[in-house]
Amino acid sequence: MKVTNKITQILKHELALLLFLTASCAFYFNPEPVSATTYFGSGPDPLGFIWFLNWRVFSAQHHLPFFFTYFANAPAGTDLSWTTNVLSLGLLTAPLTAKFGAFAVYNGLMLAAPALACWGAYLAAFELTEDYLAALTAGLLFGFSSYMLGQLLDHLNLCFIFAVPFCLWACIAAAKHGWGAWRLGAWLGLGLAFQFGVSQEIFASLVMFAAIAVVVLHILHRAGRSMLRRLLPGMALGLGLSLVLISPLIWDMLRHYADAGRNVAAAKNYSTDLLGFVIPTPIDWLGGNLFKPATKIFQGNYAEEGAYIGLPLLVLLASLVWRNRADPRFSVPGAFAVAAAILSLGPYAHALGHEMSTAPWIVAFKLPFLKSMLPMRFMLYAWLAIAVLLATWLAAPGRKYPRYAALAFCLLFLTPSRAYDRNWTRLTTPAMLTDRGIPPDSRILVLPEYFNEMGYQYESGMNFTLAAQGYLSGGLPDPFAKWPLYRTIFREKYQPYIPMVDPHMLAAFLATYQVQYVVLTGSATDFADSQTQSAELAALLQQAGWTAVRTDADARLYRPAPPQAVPDAAEIEAYMHVQRPENRARAIDYETYWVRSIRSLAHLAGLNAQSLLDIYVAHAHPPLPVSAIEGELW
Amino acid sequence: MASNTIWVALISAGFVFRDAKRQKMPQPLAWTGAVLIFWAAALPWYLWQRHRDKLASTQPCTELS
Numbered sequence: 001m002k003v004t005n006k007i008t009q010i011l012k013h014e015l016a017l018l019l020f021l022t023a024s025c026a027f028y029f030n031p032e033p034v035s036a037t038t039y040f041g042s043g044p045d046p047l048g049f050i051w052f053l054n055w056r057v058f059s060a061q062h063h064l065p066f067f068f069t070y071f072a073n074a075p076a077g078t079d080l081s082w083t084t085n086v087l088s089l090g091l092l093t094a095p096l097t098a099k100f101g102a103f104a105v106y107n108g109l110m111l112a113a114p115a116l117a118c119w120g121a122y123l124a125a126f127e128l129t130e131d132y133l134a135a136l137t138a139g140l141l142f143g144f145s146s147y148m149l150g151q152l153l154d155h156l157n158l159c160f161i162f163a164v165p166f167c168l169w170a171c172i173a174a175a176k177h178g179w180g181a182w183r184l185g186a187w188l189g190l191g192l193a194f195q196f197g198v199s200q201e202i203f204a205s206l207v208m209f210a211a212i213a214v215v216v217l218h219i220l221h222r223a224g225r226s227m228l229r230r231l232l233p234g235m236a237l238g239l240g241l242s243l244v245l246i247s248p249l250i251w252d253m254l255r256h257y258a259d260a261g262r263n264v265a266a267a268k269n270y271s272t273d274l275l276g277f278v279i280p281t282p283i284d285w286l287g288g289n290l291f292k293p294a295t296k297i298f299q300g301n302y303a304e305e306g307a308y309i310g311l312p313l314l315v316l317l318a319s320l321v322w323r324n325r326a327d328p329r330f331s332v333p334g335a336f337a338v339a340a341a342i343l344s345l346g347p348y349a350h351a352l353g354h355e356m357s358t359a360p361w362i363v364a365f366k367l368p369f370l371k372s373m374l375p376m377r378f379m380l381y382a383w384l385a386i387a388v389l390l391a392t393w394l395a396a397p398g399r400k401y402p403r404y405a406a407l408a409f410c411l412l413f414l415t416p417s418r419a420y421d422r423n424w425t426r427l428t429t430p431a432m433l434t435d436r437g438i439p440p441d442s443r444i445l446v447l448p449e450y451f452n453e454m455g456y457q458y459e460s461g462m463n464f465t466l467a468a469q470g471y472l473s474g475g476l477p478d479p480f481a482k483w484p485l486y487r488t489i490f491r492e493k494y495q496p497y498i499p500m501v502d503p504h505m506l507a508a509f510l511a512t513y514q515v516q517y518v519v520l521t522g523s524a525t526d527f528a529d530s531q532t533q534s535a536e537l538a539a540l541l542q543q544a545g546w547t548a549v550r551t552d553a554d555a556r557l558y559r560p561a562p563p564q565a566v567p568d569a570a571e572i573e574a575y576m577h578v579q580r581p582e583n584r585a586r587a588i589d590y591e592t593y594w595v596r597s598i599r600s601l602a603h604l605a606g607l608n609a610q611s612l613l614d615i616y617v618a619h620a621h622p623p624l625p626v627s628a629i630e631g632e633l634w
Numbered sequence: 635m636a637s638n639t640i641w642v643a644l645i646s647a648g649f650v651f652r653d654a655k656r657q658k659m660p661q662p663l664a665w666t667g668a669v670l671i672f673w674a675a676a677l678p679w680y681l682w683q684r685h686r687d688k689l690a691s692t693q694p695c696t697e698l699s
Contacts, residue, residue, distance in 0.1 A: 342672070348639055349672075349674050355639055356639070356674060357639060357643070357672065357673040357674030357675075358639055358640065358643040358670065358671055358672060358673045358674075359671070359672055359674075360671050360672050362671055363671055
């Protein structure tokens with residue numbers, strides 16, 4: 001009888017997983033014809049994940065380092081330990097990646113992520129309530145929460161969070177069934193180690209929020225303190241075991257700790273807005289577009305805005321917690337959700353993008369390791385607590401129909417916008433990169449850079465290395481970014497300053513890093529219009545002595561006309577002290593303003609403008625050298 | 635901008651510390667810390683608590699007949 005019950009329960013859990021997978025696939029399924037390079041998500045981040053999934057296979061096949069590559073940012077290379085390298089997923093799916101390709105595996109993982117998150121929350125809620133329908137609802141709420149919907153736009157590492165609710169399930173199961181420390185430690189160790197391999201940031205925040213949960217439980221659940229004391233050794237053991245399992249990666253990260261700051265965005269720019277809890281973003285179907293002008297000015301971006309709970313659900317939650325404040329089943333998840341939401345405000349609380357107060361994360365956002373966490377992402381834990389709290393409420397004795405009806409009304413406000421969330425993108429790689437038009441192992445530069453280069457490299461079969469570029473992490477790569485021309489030629493927003501770049505400097509830059517080919521992407525129309533980035537870069541390359549050796553409909557291939565000599569150290573050093581083109585343009589604007597003002601003043605006062613300008617140049621120490629002002633303005 | 639917010643929080647926290655001690659409010663240091671780290675929530679809360687305490691202390695005693 002007991003075995004039959006066990007089998008029935010396992011079948012129930014499997015049915016739930018199947019249901020969640022069906023929901024995820026049905027919601028996100030791509031109705032358009034799919035090509036081999038169509039991927040789920042938008043922006044440059046998915047291509048980085050696709051590259052990382054492939055790197056696990058490629059590095060193993062070619063006996064290359066696991067956490068270092070020369071394929072990006074050559075010749076300096078890139079350390080991969082402080083990047084979003086999705087190690088666990090790469091290792092687990094390596095056979096599939098080798099067989100079906102990284103695009104297919106990435107798409108499969110993205111579709112599986114919400115289903116697994118749902119399942120994890122379902123397991124935790126079921127363990128707690130033993131109510132199938134309530135657990136299914138909790139699972140759906142968590143797996144399709146605002147946090148998940150946002151991260152599903154383009155962050156595989158942040159939406160593959162199955163281990164978070166799984167660890168909660170392990171703790172609840174250990175408390176309920178009286179597991180020993182070793183059993184709980186083993187489950188938690190595996191879960192935490194897996195999560196570390198998916199996202200170091202989620203691992204760190206999971207440990208932090210587990211500690212907060214212990215404190216909240218200790219304060220609000222007096223009767224549960226003895227149970228908590230029983231669980232603590234298992235939890236500590238789990239953490240220790242995970243640290244042992246991931247120690248090689250941790251060692252590598254500690255060795256490259258200095259690189260970490262460069263890759264991490266500022267916490268204060270990724271903080272939940274105070275109105276973010278009640279104003280929907282475009283990822284939400286109801287009101288998302290209506291409030292777009294307001295949500296556009298929130299910190300971060302739509303992928304990170306996981307705080308939208310909606311006013312009806314907020315009211316429901318507040319009333320539930322208030323009415324049941326004496327019951328730890330409500331007060332503990334309620335207090336925990338509030339703590340997570342407050343911490344997600346970051347170091348400074350914002351309202352409609354305006355900074356208006358200090359916030360509790362201010363005590364932690366400069367500390368080592370903690371500074372690498374983006375507060376907006378803490379909402380993940382608030383959502384898990386909300387899911388558990390609602391499951392408890394739905395499973396409580398009494399009439400259930402009105403509760404489900406009330407919750408359905410609240411969830412209507414959280415309905416995802418299919419048009420916005422189901423975003424599939426197709427990568428179109430220039431033919432010259434895939435048809436072996438470039439000799440194997442060439443070092444190339446792809447411009448204008450729209451962060452697609454990692455996808456191009458993968459599509460070429462890793463046929464070339466990328467010089468001075470390779471979007472695998474944030475920040476500007478050293479030592480390339482020290483060159484004054486770096487931002488101007490690599491960043492779209494500096495396009496107006498491309499004509500101000502010294503062609504000799506560009507020639508020296510390319511020669512220093514032994515770039516063999518430059519691929520300029522763009523159609524014939526782009527190159528015909530002199531105002532486009534492609535056309536301006538083409539003109540600059542020609543001035544630097546590079547010529548087009550192949551012209552396709554979607555790109556041009558350049559080589560240096562005569563082979564160019566590598567500049568000596570003194571020449572490189574001299575280039576480093578040249579003012580950046582955009583700074584020079586700003587200085588000229590500033591000087592123009594002053595020169596015009598002095599001329600107007602002289603004209604009004606009937607004085608000699610030239611002598612006044614001479615005095616200005618000689619004594620006001622303008623930011624440009626006198627010769628530059630004289631040359632460009634006078 | 636960040637520095638402005640910090641200055642406002644610091645000055646408010648200083649005021650709260652002095653005032654809490656003068657009003658003999660319990661745990662003046664805790665109030666000061668709260669205002670420093672979450673000004674927008676802690677300062678209104680402190681003012682409300684202060685007002686409540688003041689009202690309670692000025693309530694006339696019930697006369698026994």
